[in-house]
Amino acid sequence: MANDAVADNATRVAPTGPSDRDDPVRAVLAAYTQDLITAVDETLSTFLAAEVDALTEIDAAMGGFASAAREAVLAGGKRIRSTFAYWGWRGAVGGTEPLPPVLPALAALELLHTFALVHDDVMDASTTRRGRPTAHVALAAQHVAAGHRGDPGRFGEAAAVLIGDLCMVWADKLLARATITPARLFEVRRCYDQMRVETVAGQYLDVLGENDPTNWSVDRALRVARYKTASYTVQRPLLFGAFLAGVTADAALVTAYTRYGLAVGEAFQLRDDLLGVYGDPAATGKPAGDDLRTGKPTTLLMLARQLATPSQLRALEQADGEPVDRLADLVAETGAVARVERMIAERVGDALAALDSAPVDRTARTALTGLATAATSRRA
Template sequence: MSPSTAQEHRPHGTRLHSAHPTGSDALRAVDADVPGAVRGMLAELLARRLTAAEAVDPLFARDLAARVARFTEDGGKFSRSRLVWWGMRACGGDQSVLRATLRIGAALELIQTCALVHDDVMDDAPVRRGRPSLHAEIADRYAGETSAPRAARLGHASAILAGDLALAWADDVVADTELSRATTREVRDLWRAMRMEMVAGQYLDVHGEATSARSLSRAIRAACLKSALYSVERPLALGAALAGATPTTTRALCSAGRCVGIAFQLRDDLLDVYGDPRDTGKPPGGDIRSGKPTYLTAVAQARAETAGDRHALAVLRDTLGRADLSDAELAAVREVFEATGARATVEAKIDRLVAQGLRHLDGALLAPHAGNRLRALLRSAAGTPPPETPDAAPDDVVPVSLSLTTTDEGARR
């Protein structure tokens, strides 16, 4: 790696080497800091890929490969890799799949880089995580060397290629992960399904923006594909597969994941409108300005139409999809969400989905300590407060039986 590339990317995180604790001590070490362990795995994986990129071309390594590595390691909350870890642990996975689970977690963070970088291009979003988005960063880098339109075009094209690179690296990590033949087949089937679902959900989003399609059913379908499956259900299913969970336990985790995953997307819709930029890392109202067909806007429109509220309908018609929306006009949209009851409706639906999702877990055989950590993680993903109950004792597995509803029923409610 050249000095310039090394300066752009400084791997960080705790690496897992043979000198580190093994067995149950190693499991507990990861339990204490899952994001740190995944960052360590990413540092190991990405260092090799950056060396390979440098050998291909130094400019490519500096401008694209190093940015993909930095974006991925800096990360957000590492929620998907945490879900795959705690899904594995809750299903009784042990040290034999520790390294494989961290590799799959690292691959999930790489595919998340692909999704976010491409999403910023599609939304023409200038900021991500409180910093310039990747396409904006590259455009700024070359602003003094070419015209503004050419620099912007380079930024957008580079971000598309950066997302492609992140996806390729993610696929490589999954393909090179050593597992039993049966587990390999199950993991790869889940990975293939997740990739297609993620793209399908994004397409429903951009199609809805272009056509102003804002039905309630379509909004839930998009939320299911782009968030429920990709962000929660599939990571949990991957963790269950790595642990060799029973079909009953896997179904319970998937049903829980789908319910909470939809709640996760509905919470994200609310945060886009009402969130603090210091917490979200981006300006408020991005979904409104792009005209994204969220469930929140679909509820507001449906309620305004039912009530014959011409003022609310006029505000929605005149603001959704307006890139130049002012702060005052965004405030008017917020007022419509409040007056029509759309915000309260979405909040209530989030609570119902989370409660239903956690009930699904009651039908699974889960290690209590890890199961409680998983429940807390699911609540956190949906932005709901934890119950005031003490953590259960670790290590023992206790059966709890409640009737299970199907995954599809969880998605419809």
Template sequence: MTSTVSPVDRHGLRARVDKALTAFLAHQRTRMHDIDDALRDVTAALEAFVLRGGKRLRPAFGYWGYRGAGGIDSDAVVTGLSALELVQASALIHDDLIDRSDTRRGEPSVHRRFAARHRAAGWHGDPDDFGASAAILLGDLCLAWSDEMLHGAGLDPEVLARARGAFDEMRTEVMAGQYLDVLAQSDGDTSAERAAKIAIYKSAKYTVERPLLLGAALAGAAAPVLAAYSAYGLPLGEAFQLRDDVLGVFGDPAQTGKPAGDDLREGKRTFLIAAALREAGPADRDALLAGLGDPALDPAGVDRLRAIITQTGALARAEERITALTGTALAALTTVPLDPEAHDTLTALAAAATRRTI
């Protein structure tokens, strides 16, 4: 029977991940405060950012990839997989700075938080420069701590060695995808091919495929299971990013935690934009290109670009692609025998990730 519990909450996983992160960050807080009391701002900001909000999707995919491959539940595995949330925190802190985003999860982004701290204290120099510098360093710190959390989780060294490759590849891939995203906003590449590659490397791989392969490696999974997880994870991760792209243009700020149409103001070159530009007439194409990346784009301008995206059929094509990619992902789960509970949970995670019900 299919569980009615959210797939991220099965086996109390979300609470266990939060507990592991809370303990790890409390230990780091003590270390940082021993260096200097001024670092209290750093630890407070990171604890607020990491512990408040977040879907915990990446540890969930890692955990159920591990269980699906025959892994036995343990707190050490959950702690090790919780390090994925620190990779996510690093990526989001840096992404918000790159995009000059004001908010994240309904709260000030990290660079805005530290700029406000500078202003309130009346310190020397430019507050925004200080905020940007702080965000770079805090994002780097999260990335360094992700390695420390994985290695300090209490896993057997041989088990940890098996997982090292997937973890290292994931962190390289997300940085490569982030650079390609920045490049596309600068060189104006609006091709569907570039949009797809950005989606795969900036989000898809480190959201679904690599966490699954990390969990599978911890369980000592055989090659057919690894291949099935990749065949499931890559299309599902792309579908997840497509849903994120749709929400970035059409989403409710109460759900996304960011202002409506923010992806348009930031000039994101997504599948949605590539599809609209391909089908738009000259006037609509010019209007879309003129508004895309305009930080002063007002609500009327956002509505105009939304209308173009809808009228060209780009929104419908994105929804069709989400459905097709999710179907491909689910079909891959049937190609190898998996633990039945893990199969059921991975199926539920696919639905939750692409509908954003968690």
């Protein structure tokens, strides 16, 4: 792929048609890095084809399993993590450095993302993802169709956990194919490993919160957002890209990326909290209201409890069996939705302020400015 095509696309103005208003993230990604996304998908497809073939040689059944893993990776998605990593890299190296040497590393982040999604869906007992059955649901259906013995649901969950594990191993293998010096790869791996640790930490806190809601708070909900989402969605991918470029840990660019990444990443999760309650399932690909049904202590719900009047709080605490629409209205009546919207706007403002003083390539600054707004105002 021509490297300068990606950089040139970043100078275009994002389209403003009706479809873009429906999904501003896709509009901005299309305007800035469509060539990158195509290159990432092609890299993943080529890599996964060889991996599926290798597993099929072990046993024919492994071929079906590996194909299910491949489908989980390639079944849509905005490639947000590889995009932020790309601009983290491009912001440091400028517009002339060739992309192919670092492309495997950027694509590896999408394998890591699939690992997290598949495991998250098992833990949350989610039935749909991106408008399709989740991996464990699809595998359970295959179990039934094949007439196998045992519990299909248990089989589906076990196989999905293995798919997630396989995707993490695949991510490591693909990352190792980046054509950079060993010393630079070591720094990249340190960032990558920290991203994985923080993702697990955030996921555990998320699970703990659902099982210990009385000891939860807005601060702890934001901590979950910081580690479960902000770290591996925006902050660490940006730093990952910077280290791919050879930036040192004490550089001013690392400080700016850290501030920008945490702010945009938290705002991204806050938008997810709102979409989980008020989003259109046709756009999000997931059912609305699951967080309310389970009482998951998101920042939105914690704020609703904090801001509620005594009567509203009683209604929230006695909401078992209430229709989701009624619960959603009740949360909005507390003022929590408006508060979360302000929190999102404040974080986007902080992220843009971080870019103002950052020693970042001009084109990358333009792209990151657009992405900060698009990723936090999306409808899916």
